[in-house]
Amino acid sequence: MAISVLAYVLPLDCRWYSVSHLSVQERIDKKRKAALVGGGQKRIDAQHKRGKLTARERVELLLDPNSFVEYDMFVEHRCSDFGMEQDRNKFPGDSVVTGQGRINGRLVYVFSQDFTVFGGSLSGAHAQKICKIMDQAVMVGAPVIGLNDSGGARIQEGVESLAGYADIFLRNVTASGVVPQISLIMGPCAGGAVYSPALTDFTFMVKDTSYLFITGPDVVKSVTNEDVTQEELGGAKTHTAVSGVAHRAFENDIDALLNLRDFFNFLPLSNKDASPVIECHDPSDRLVPGLDTIVPMESTKAYDMLDIIHGIVDERDFFEIMPNYAKNIVVGFARMNGRTVGIVGNQPKVASGCLDINSSVKGARFVRFCDAFNIPIITFVDVPGFLPGTAQEYGGIIRHGAKLLFAFAEATVPKITIITRKAYGGAYDVMSSKHLRGDMNYAWPTAEVAVMGAKGAVQIIFRGKENQAEAEAEYVEKFANPFPAAVRGFVDDIIEPSTTRKRICRDLEVLASKKQVNPWKKHANIPL
C-alpha cells in the first residue's frame, strides 16, 4: 500500500520538472483502461446479448481470483492499409487477451480471443501474442488453454494473418506431447483457424453459441448445393456426436469454464510431471460388492460399463471424454486413491462393445494422450471383436483398428487391464493385453478369453458334423472361462470383482516407479 502511494505521489511531485513523464503515466493509464474495454461498451453489450461473455470475463472465471497476469496489453496491430492505421482502429492488446494464471493454484497459460475487437479476427500481432505465451508455456512446462471466439483471419492484413496462423500451428505441433493443450470454442471458429484446436489435445465447445467449420453454409451451398444451417454444419451437437471433432460440449460459457477448471485438475502440467495426486477421502481398499453381480449370467446380455467405472474410481467421479461419439468405447479421466488415471472400457450396452473405426480412433487418441503425459491407463475389456461388414472394411477398419493396437503397444505408462467378460479374437490382443506389455492383467470369473464365440467356433471346427449343440457346450466348457488364459500366464490373476478397486490402487502404488523406454527413434510411424 505504502509503495503504491509513493509511486503515485512521485510523478505528481515531478510534474514541475518533467512534462513528458506526466504524459507517459497518463498514456499508460489510458491505454490500460482502453485495453480493459476491448472493442467498447457497445460491442460488449452485443456480445452479452448473444449469450456470450467477453474475453476478459472468461479469463476471470477460468482462473483463480486475482491470479491472472496479463502479457502484451499494449500490443497493437501494425496494419496500415484500408484506414486501419487510424487511431480509432487501434485497440491496445488487439483482439486477444493473453497471459498466465492459476487454476486451483496450478500454473496455466491462457489466451482468450476478443470478439469485440474486429470480431476477434487474427492479425499478425494477435498471433504473435499467442505464440509468445505458448513459447513460454513450453519452456516453463505448463498447459495452454485457448478460448476461441474469432471470425477468422484479419482480411485487411492478408498474408500476415495467414503467417500468424501458421506460426500458431507450428507451436501447437511442437508443444504437442510436451504440455497439455486445450481449446474451448466459445464462438465462431472457421476456415484455417479450425486447425489450431484440431491440433490441440482436447477441444470443447459451448452449445448453441459455438461453431467449427472449414467453410460456412453459404460456401457449402454454392459448391455442393447443400442446404445446411451453421448449427447442423458445425455446431456442438454435430462435432460431439457425428464428426468426433470436439470432445465434449457444455451448456453455456459459465458451465464450460467451470467444467474446464474441473477438467484441468486431472492433468499433469507437462510431460515431465507425474500424474497429479489430489487429496482423497475415498478409501483405497474399499470393496465394491455391487460388482460381483454386475455381469449378467447370459453372455449375450448387456450391462453398463459406466456402472463398473463409477463403482471403482474415487468418489464415482469420472470425466468422460467424447461421451456422445463412438459410444461403444468409453474413455475418460478419473482418480484412483487421488491419482489421475485414464480409463478405457468397451461398452457392452452399445453395439455389444465391439471395436469399429470410430471407437478405435477415439480410444487410440486417448491412450496416446495418457502415455504422453504419464497418466496410467486402466482398461476394462468386454469385447466381442471388430465389427464386420463392407462399411467397415471399405472405411479402412484395418488401418484404423491398427491405431488402437499401436497406441496400446507403444504406451510405456503403467497399464492395468481387467477382462470383465468377453475378450475375443484380435480385439483381445488389442485391448491392452499382456502381450502388449500390460503390467497387470486381471480376469474376473466371468471372463471368456477365446478366438471367437462358441457358436462360430463350433461351426468352423465341426463343420458339417451333427451334434453342434453338444460341441458348442464342450467349447463353452473349455474356453468360455478365464482358465485357458490364466494357465498360460496371459492374465496375472483371476480376481473377485468386488476387490478390483483395491487391487488397482495397490498396483498403481507399485507401478508408480515403473520405467520403460522404447528404442530410440525420430518418431514412430503410427498408421494414420
Added chain:
Amino acid sequence: MINAHGCCCRFLLKMPGLVFVKESLVSSLPVQSVACTAFMSHFSSTQLVIKTCRKMGIQTVAVHSDVDSSAVHVKMADEAVCVGPAPTGKSYLNMDAIMDAIRSTGAQAVHPGYGFLSENKEFAQRLAAEGVMFVGPDTHAIQAMGDKIQSKLIAKAAGVNTIPGFDGVVKTAEEAVKIAQDIGYPVMIKASAGGGGKGMRIAWNDEETREGFRFSSQEAASSFGDDRLLIEKFIDNPRHIEIQVLADKHGSALWLNERECSIQRRNQKVVEEAPSTFLDPATRRAMGEQAVQLAKAVQYSSAGTVEFLVDSQKNFYFLEMNTRLQVEHPITECITGLDLVQQMIRIAKGYPLQHKQEDIPINGWAIESRVYAEDPYKSFGLPSIGRLSQYQEPLNLSNVRVDSGIQEGSDISIYYDPMISKLVTYGATRAEALAKMEDALDNYVIRGVTHNIPLLREIITHPRFISGDITTNFLPEVYPSGFHGHQLATDSRRELLASAAALYIAAQLRSQRFLLSTIPQERGKWELCVELGKDRHNVEVTRSGNTYTVSLSFSFSLSVEVDAGRVEVSGEWNLASPLLPLTINGTHRMLQCLSREASGEITVQYLGTSFKVRVLSKLAAELDSYMPEKIPEDTSSILRSPMPGTVVAVAVKAGDTVAEGQEICVIEAMKMQNSMTAAKTAKVKSVHCKPGETVGEGDLLVELE
C-alpha cells in the same frame, strides 16, 4: 426370538422366494427333532425364514428365478434351486417346477413367505398329496377366507362385526328411516344398480335419510330402471386396523394385538404401526376376541391376520382375513417379542401354542415404513427401476431393523413388486419410535433408483400423523394436489442454503490440495450466490472456527449469512461418503449428497426430499444473467413413458387424429397398468413403440404434430 427392545435386524423382504426347510442339524430344539424342510418364496420373507430356520437348526432350500440367482436369499440358504426365467408365471408361480424342486432336494416342508403361492389352496393341496408339510393354515381355511363374500358370511356367523346394510326394495321414506335406525347412523344410501360411489348420499339423521331416499329412489328408477336401494352403514374417517392371530392345530388361538395400517395409497400400505394410537384396551380386546372367534370358526392354524375397518366412533367391521404371514408382521414381533416364523413352523409341526393370551404384552411402539423403488411425485408412487449403485441401510442406529432382499448392485426389475425394504424402528414410546424413524430415513442411502423416502419422511413428520389423526384417505386428504416433497419454511430454507454452501466450499478447498504443490493461501471468507428453483440468495460465508482441515476429512465451522439471517454450520465430512452429518444452529442433521457437479449444481437430500441448488461465486452469478435461456422441449406434442414397463396396447397409428385426453397407449409395470393420454388434440406424427415392447422411463412413445 426377537428382543423387543433391540429390534434385531433379521427380516426379509421383497420378492417371493420359496424356502424349503430341510433336515434339522441339531436336535436340542423341539422343532428340529422332526426332520423338516421348508421352502419359501419371496425374497425378504425368504431371508427371514432362512434366518429363523438356521436358528432352529433347520436346513433351507431357496428357490429362485434365473435373474435372482445371486440374490441375497439364494446365497443365505443351504441349497438353491432355479425354477425358471424371470416372469413369475414361469418361475415363482410355476407349481410344477416348484414341486420338482421339492422332490429333488428332498424338502419336507415349505414356507411360502408372502405373496406368490402363499394363499394358493391348490399349491397347499399338492403339497399335502406328496406328504410335504405346508407352513401355513390348512387348505380349507385358505379356501374359506379366500372368497370375499363367503368369508363375510362365515365371519357374521362367527359373531364378528360386519358392515351392516340392507339391499332391496324400500317402499317409503319411513321404511328407509327405520332401516337406517336399525343400522345406526351415519348411513350411506344409493341405488343398488349404481356402481361404485355413484349417486351415493350420506345421511347422519332421519331427515337426511328421507331426503336421501327421495333422491336415490328417483335415480334408481329413472337411471337404472331398478328400484332396489342399498342402505349401508357409512364408515366415516375409516381406519384400517388389523389383528394378528396365532392358532394351533389343537383348537387354541391367540390375538397378538393390532397393527394400524391406515396410511395407504392405491389400497397398498405405506406406513404401519403397532399398537394403534386409536384403540382403547376395551376395543382392542373386543377386536382381538372377534378375530380369535373367526380363526376358531374356520379351524385356523398358523399365523393369520384379520383386517377391520374402524370408524370414528371406534365401531369396527370385518374386512377380510389374510391366511399368510404379512409384510408388516415385524412390528407385531417388536411389541410382543414373538418370532412369528418360528411360531408358524412350530404350529405346522403340530406343537401347541407356547403362550397364553395374558402373556402377550404390548412393549413399546414399532413403526414400519415400506421403502419402495418408486417415484412418490407421481400418484404417490409410480414404479421405477434401476441398479442400486449405492445402497446402505441405516443399521448403525440402534432399534432399527431393515428387512430387505436386496444389496448394493441389485437390479430392481419390472418383474416384481418394487419394494426395497421394510424399515422398522422401535421405541419405548411412539415419539421415540417416530424420532428413530426420522433418523433412519435420513441415514438410508439408496442410489440408482428413485425411491419414496421423501414421502415416508413427510408422512411420519406430518402433524396429523403425529397426533394420530389418520384415515385410509390420509394421503389424498393431506396432499389433494399430489405430493410435492418437503415444503421449505424460512428457517429450513436458510439451513439448506447454508449446508449447500458449506458443501461447495468443502469441495472447492479440497480441489486445491495437490500432492507436492504449494497449498494456496487459506481463505476465510466467501461471497456466494445460491440458486434454489427460480430464487437466488446471496450467501456470505465466514470461518467461525480457528481453522478448517481438509485432509482425510473436511472438518469445519462456518458462519453463514443467508438472506439477512445467520446460520452456524459445523461438521466433519468425508467427501467420498454420501452421508454428511452436520450441526446447523445446534441441531444435528444428516445431509445426503446426491450429486455434485463442476458447474456448481449440487443435489442434496435434506429432510428427506432432494433439492437441487446451484452454488456460484459472486462473479459467476453476476455473469450468469447474460447466459441464454434454454428453451425447454415442448412436451405437449411428445408422449414419453412415465415409468419403465411393457407396452400393453397402442391405440393409435401415424396419421390418426387424437382428441385431448384420448388414450394413446397403455404401459404396464409391476402389476400396474397406466393409460397414456394425449395432452392436446392433434394428428399423430409418429409412433415409437409396439405392444409387447419394453420401454424405459422417459422413452419416447408417440409424437404428435
